[in-house]
Amino acid sequence: xxxxxxxxxxxxxxxxxxxxxxxxxxxxxxxxxxxxxxxxxxxxxxxxxxxxxxxxxxxxxxxxxxxxxxxxxxxxxxxxxxxxxxxxxxxxxxxxxxxxxxxxxxxxxxxxxxxxxxxxxxxxxxxxxxxxxxxxxxxxxxxxxxxxxxxxxxxxxxxxxxxxxxxxxxxxxxxxxxxxxxxxxxxxxxxxxxxxxxxxxxxxxxxxxxxxxxxxxxxxxxxxxxxxxxxxxxxxxxxxxxxxxxxxxxxxxxxxxxxxxxxxxxxxxxxxxxxxxxxxxxxxxxxxxxxxxxxxxxxxxxxxxxxxxxxxxxxxxxxxxxxxxxxxxxxxxxxxxxxxxxxxxxxxxxxxxxxxxxxxxxxxxxxxxxxxxxxxxxxxxxxxxxxxxxxxxxxxxxxxxxxxxxxxxxxxxxxxxxxxxxxxxxxxxxxxxxxxxxxxxxxxxxxxxxxxxxxxxxxxxxxxxxxxxxxxxxxxxxxxxxxxxxxxxxxxxxxxxxxxxxxxxxxxxxxxxxxxxxxxxxxxxxxxxxxxxxxxxxxxxxxxxxxxxxxxxxxxxxxxxxxxxxxxxxxxxxxxxxxxxxxxxxxxxxxxxxxxxxxxxxxxxxxxxxxxxxxxxxxxxxxxxxxxxxxxxxxxxxxxxxxxxxxxxxxxxxxxxxxxxxxxxxxxxxxxxxxxxxxxxxxxxxxxxxxxxxxxxxxxxxxxxxxxxxxxxxxxxxxxxxxxxxxxxxxxxxxxxxxxxxxxxxxxxxxx
Amino acid sequence: xxxxxxxxxxxxxxxxxxxxxxxxxxxxxxxxxxxxxxxxxxxxxxxxxxxxxxxxxxxxxxxxxxxxxxxxxxxxxxxxxxxxxxxxxxxxxxxxxxxxxxxxxxxxxxxxxxxxxxxxxxxxxxxxxxxxxxxxxxxxxxxxxxxxxxxxxxxxxxxxxx
Numbered sequence: 010x011x012x013x014x015x016x017x018x019x020x021x022x023x024x025x026x027x028x029x030x031x032x033x034x035x036x037x038x039x040x041x042x043x044x045x046x047x048x049x050x051x052x053x054x055x056x057x058x059x060x061x062x063x064x065x066x067x068x069x070x071x072x073x074x075x076x077x078x079x080x081x082x083x084x085x086x087x088x089x090x091x092x093x094x095x096x097x098x099x100x101x102x103x104x105x106x107x108x109x110x111x112x113x114x115x116x117x118x119x120x121x122x123x124x125x126x127x128x129x130x131x132x133x134x135x136x137x138x139x140x141x142x143x144x145x146x147x148x149x150x151x152x153x154x155x156x157x158x159x160x161x162x163x164x165x166x167x168x169x170x171x172x173x174x175x176x177x178x179x180x181x182x183x184x185x186x187x188x189x190x191x192x193x194x195x196x197x198x199x200x201x202x203x204x205x206x207x208x209x210x211x212x213x214x215x216x217x218x219x220x221x222x223x224x225x226x227x228x229x230x231x232x233x234x235x236x237x238x239x240x241x242x243x244x245x246x247x248x249x250x251x252x253x254x255x256x257x258x259x260x261x262x263x264x265x266x267x268x269x270x271x272x273x274x275x276x277x278x279x280x281x282x283x284x285x286x287x288x289x290x291x292x293x294x295x296x297x298x299x300x301x302x303x304x305x306x307x308x309x310x311x312x313x314x315x316x317x318x319x320x321x322x323x324x325x326x327x328x329x330x331x332x333x334x335x336x337x338x339x340x341x342x343x344x345x346x347x348x349x350x351x352x353x354x355x356x357x358x359x360x361x362x363x364x365x366x367x368x369x370x371x372x373x374x375x376x377x378x379x380x381x382x383x384x385x386x387x388x389x390x391x392x393x394x395x396x397x398x399x400x401x402x403x404x405x406x407x408x409x410x411x412x413x414x415x416x417x418x419x420x421x422x423x424x425x426x427x428x429x430x431x432x433x434x435x436x437x438x439x440x441x442x443x444x445x446x447x448x449x450x451x452x453x454x455x456x457x458x459x460x461x462x463x464x465x466x467x468x469x470x471x472x473x474x475x476x477x478x479x480x481x482x483x484x485x486x487x488x489x490x491x492x493x494x495x496x497x498x499x500x501x502x503x504x505x506x507x508x509x510x511x512x513x514x515x516x517x518x519x520x521x522x523x524x525x526x527x528x529x530x531x532x533x534x535x536x537x538x539x540x541x542x543x544x545x546x547x548x549x550x551x552x553x554x555x556x557x558x559x560x561x562x563x564x565x566x567x568x569x570x571x572x573x574x575x576x577x578x579x580x581x582x583x584x585x586x587x588x589x590x591x592x593x594x595x596x597x598x599x600x601x602x603x604x605x606x607x608x609x610x611x612x613x614x615x616x617x618x619x620x621x622x623x624x625x626x627x628x629x630x631x632x633x634x635x636x637x638x639x640x641x642x643x644x645x646x647x648x649x650x651x652x653x654x655x656x657x658x659x660x661x662x663x664x665x666x667x668x669x670x671x672x673x674x675x676x677x678x679x680x681x682x683x684x685x686x687x688x689x690x691x692x693x694x695x696x697x698x699x700x701x702x703x704x705x706x707x708x709x710x711x712x713x714x715x716x717x718x719x720x721x722x723x724x725x726x727x728x729x730x731x732x733x734x735x736x737x738x739x740x741x742x743x744x745x746x747x748x749x750x751x752x753x754x755x756x757x758x759x760x761x
Numbered sequence: 762x763x764x765x766x767x768x769x770x771x772x773x774x775x776x777x778x779x780x781x782x783x784x785x786x787x788x789x790x791x792x793x794x795x796x797x798x799x800x801x802x803x804x805x806x807x808x809x810x811x812x813x814x815x816x817x818x819x820x821x822x823x824x825x826x827x828x829x830x831x832x833x834x835x836x837x838x839x840x841x842x843x844x845x846x847x848x849x850x851x852x853x854x855x856x857x858x859x860x861x862x863x864x865x866x867x868x869x870x871x872x873x874x875x876x877x878x879x880x881x882x883x884x885x886x887x888x889x890x891x892x893x894x895x896x897x898x899x900x901x902x903x904x905x906x907x908x909x910x911x912x913x914x915x916x917x918x919x920x921x922x923x
Contacts, residue, residue, distance in 0.1 A: 031864035033886030037812045038853045039897060042918060044805030051786050459790035556900055599775050614782040617806070 050559050052617050054500065056566040057521040059611040060573065064258070064663060066470040114156035117272065128154040128234075130161055137234040138205060144227040145197055152272035155230065159279045162233040165240065166286040171318050172310065173244050173291040175211065177535065183211040185299055186530045187495030187514035188248065191222025191261070194546040195518055195528050196231065202544065203530065206235045206243050213291050215495045215514065216248020216301035216453070220259035222517065226268055229280075247287035247318075248301040249453040249471070249496065253277065254323040258667040266676055274676040285319045289452055296490040297537055303455030303494050303511075304483050305473045306463040313448055320441040321449045324471050456497055457511050477507040484510060490537060502529025502543045518545045522565040524558040567621050573609060574622070575640045580608045585633040595630040598623070679719040773842060780841045783807050784834055794831040797824065807841065809850035813887040819844075855919055862911035872908040 119127070126143040128136050128150075140150070150158075177183060184203055189196055206212050214232055219225035235243045249255065256262045256277075265280075266273040290300040290313070298310075441449075454472025461476040480492065491510045498520045504513045518528030529543045574581065584604035588596045596604070601623065602615035623631060624639070673680050783803045787795040795803065800823075801816050811819065823836045844850065865881050866873055873881075875898065882889045882897065889897070901909040 027864050028881070029885050031861035031886075032881045033812060034853060034861040035858065035865075036882065036886050036889060037810055038858055039893075040801070040813070041805040041810045041852065043893070043896070044802040047802050048783070048786065048806035055786065459792060555896060599778065602778070614786050616779050616782050617786070 046556060046559055048617065049563055050500075052614055053559070053563045053566040054521075054525075055613055056570050056611075056618075057525065058498070059613060060569055061521075062468045063611065066468060113275070114153050114160065117151075117153035117156070119151050119153050123151055124148070125150055126154070127151075128158060130157065132158075132161070132234055132237045134207075134238050137231070137238045140231050140234050141197065141200060141205070144193060144224070144231065149268060150227075150230055152269050152276065155226070155269070155276055156272065156279060158230060158233055158237075159276070159283055161237055163279070163283050163286055165237055166283065166288070169286075169288050171289045171314055171316065173246075173288050174295070175213070175244060175291055175293050177294055177533070177537070181209050183213065183293060183533045184530055185213045185215060185493055185514060185533065187215050187516040187528075188217035188498070188520075189214070189222070189228055190217055190250070190517045190520065191219055191225035191228060191264070192517045192520075192546070193222070193224035193227050195516055195544075196228055198528075198544055198546045199516065199530055202542065203532075206239050208239065208242055211242040211244070213244045213246065213293075213299055215291075215299055215493065216246045216287075217250045217495060218245075218248070219261040220250045220256060221520075222260075223264065225261045225264055233283075244291050245287055246291055246299060246301055247284065247289055247453065249324065251284040251287055252323045253281045253284065257670045258663060262670060262676070266678065277676060281322065282319075285322050287318075289313060289318055289449060293533065294537060295488070297493060297533065298487075298489050298491075299493040300452050301494060302451070302453045302472055302496045303457055303475055304479060304492070305451040305455055305475055306479050306482070307447070308451055308483060309448060310487055312444070313452070316441065316445045316448070318449065321446060324450050324454065454496075457494075457506050457513075459506070477510070480507045480510050491539075493531065493539075498526055499529075500526045502527040503531065503541050512539055514541075522562045525562045563621075567618075570613075570618070571622065571640060571643060573611075574605070575643070577608050578637050578641065581605065582633070582637060584608055585637075589633070594632055594634055596633055598629050598631055601631050601633070679721055681719055773846070776842050776845045777838065779807060780838055780845075781834075784837065788834070793834040795834075797828070797830055797832050800832050800837070804841065804844075804850075807845065808852065809844060810852040811850040815850060855915060858915055859912065862915070866911070871912065872906070872910045874908045875902050878902070878909060 125148040126136070126139045128140075143150070175183065184199075186199060200206075204210050212235070218228050218232060222228075232243075232245060236245060250259065250261070253262070262277060265277055269276055290298060290310075292298055451472050454466060454469055456466060456469070456472070456474055457480070458474040458476055461478040463473050463475050463479050466472045466474050483489070484491070491512065493512045493514060495514055495516075497504075497513055497515065498517070499513055499515050502515055502518065505511070506513070512531065514529055514531050515526075516528045516530055518526060520526055520528075524545075527543045527545045529541050532540045532542070534540060581604060584607055585596055585601075588600040588604060598616075598619060602619065605615050606612070623636060669680060670676075783806055784795060785791075787799045787803060797820060800820055801811075804811060804816065804819070819840070820832075823832055823840050825831075825833070825836075862873065863869070865877070878898070878901065879894060883891075883894055901914050903909065
């Protein structure tokens, strides 16, 4: 008996032990699986973010280049202005004729067949609600009403201060929303879940209403309408995308021209004004400061209160007032063969520079403090760079002048002193000072960082990174409780940092891709405690498991990354060959990672991504030539196009498109072949592109553009599949749903 | 002798790069530290499969004397390199995993019911948190049969990884 029981016990014990061990084993395996999934998710995020910010940086550099040329060569004769200046003078003159232009909408007739919403002014709440409903049903507002609404909006905005002061006494609750980026579904969802704006329900929208998404126009219409209807309760802050130069690259300009073929131009011109009259910040109960980007160590709210914010038209044009002595100094410095003055921040960066502050290399071994000049693009090898730029700039302008085909007269006109002086004086006064410009750029472009201090935001190309000490300093100085800002996409739609003194709120869900992130908005109760609500405006994501969601987003990111890799094939080949010492056509995977980073500068974890990007490798060696060929095969559609040319165009397509749109100042969609040639010359010298001008022009001609020597921008880009799809795949127009119930403001997500 | 040493150096160098990369994914601000709660993810993504207990011990080894909630890279690197060199915490082969499920499937039906899975995973071994449990259920359980065919489940997870 005894032994029997003990045997039974023994077996029972053994079984229990085995079950325990089995369970432990399964758990161990599962946890590892989940960890790898998490890692993939993070890597995917990095890919999207780094590509996004690299694009922003590109943008800033590109326009900085034009600005720099303009500022240096502006003063004297009009002949020197050639086609470059048209871009900028058009803007200046627009200021004068704005009033007349705006009231032109009255002459626009609305046909009886138009079934969309009809607005009359002053607007009533019903109108605003009707707009939401109409857009939900995919209707389009007639250009006449668009212009009318914009005109009224501008009239209203002009009366507002730079910093809107709002009190919670009047409305029971205030809801703050972040970036929407043209994603109408998210806005509709917010109103559906949180309620429409009303005297009891205040809203603050914190900038970046436009670009990227496909319904930026509709979002603006709704936001402006509610602002007119509830001026005391509905507030808008300007974001860095409320900027016509940024819009050229990121899709808003394109959207407007597509939706409004006849009046788009006028709409865009009016919007230029409206944007620069948007308030810069909102202050709630003198305690919570809401602004789009962030702050810097020099942020001065009193100064910001006083400036004429409409003078800051675009970040891309650092066109600030210069004292005459400074100009003289600069000119002298420029004439020296080795310029030793401060390097303008927008000079094209050579490849030897670190691309991201996250990889602090030898160039930024110490925490770089803000220089006293405009946001500096990190420490450059100043002298060399400026020399290079100088000679290439001079050369190029000379060529442009000669090639202008415009009537460049032999004699240079001597500027008639009195006339040009008064002209330039008034022009000067219309420009902001450097200080003012910097204050605004900091507000719109800065990002928080964990380290203390304040340093230039080299990734974006504008604004700075500000540390918890900067936040603390500001909060104390103005006796504030905390900051709410947007500007950065967060996986959960929000994120606290700096000891919960800074809240990032981002309202565009699925921003990078369906399933990439949640959106969120924050409600401030009576004690101004933040209360966050999250959502994801796409039903489809709920039926997917986390694993599937991550896979989808990951595939999208990898596609984008492969495209980027292809776009740099030639450079990659060079780097691979360097590492293929024995010339066998093979390199180690470790070398592959190093080579790719040295070309792309995206700061991505290449070793982790390697298995997704490199298919086969026999004992850790890669046959790089065939790898590159495979990449090309994926991207190439036209075999008759020289692959290197296509690669070049791919790499620069965003820049190219933007430049085209700048040249096409009347937004007709056409530029002349001449303009195209000049554009290409300037662009290719700036970007160090190897393709000959004849080659590119032949190509352009071979595309069907036999329209009086005009080239259709879209046709050209489309021919090389360079036009991005206007509607991202999988973008849902289904009923949105919240994924989460309320997340009480007291908790914070995961790390830090 | 010298040759072997060279080879080991190359291997170590490569490990260092890998470890650094994984670490940096979680070190957004380049402070050379990561939140201690992420260390498990980092270690596992580097190919290791430690149990919770083993992880706990590891963390104790690499934490500061007075725990700050953060792990410094300088401490992490040598320990992790050693782990990789010694090939510690090897991942679990598919067949071993299958046998583990079979142990739990006492009736040898080829599946586990939802309740059984919950019971084993939340009560035995190193129990799951509620979040972990829910996540596993969402992917594993077939809503119609309310059970998991573990052989299929394993195949799915494994192919997914590759």
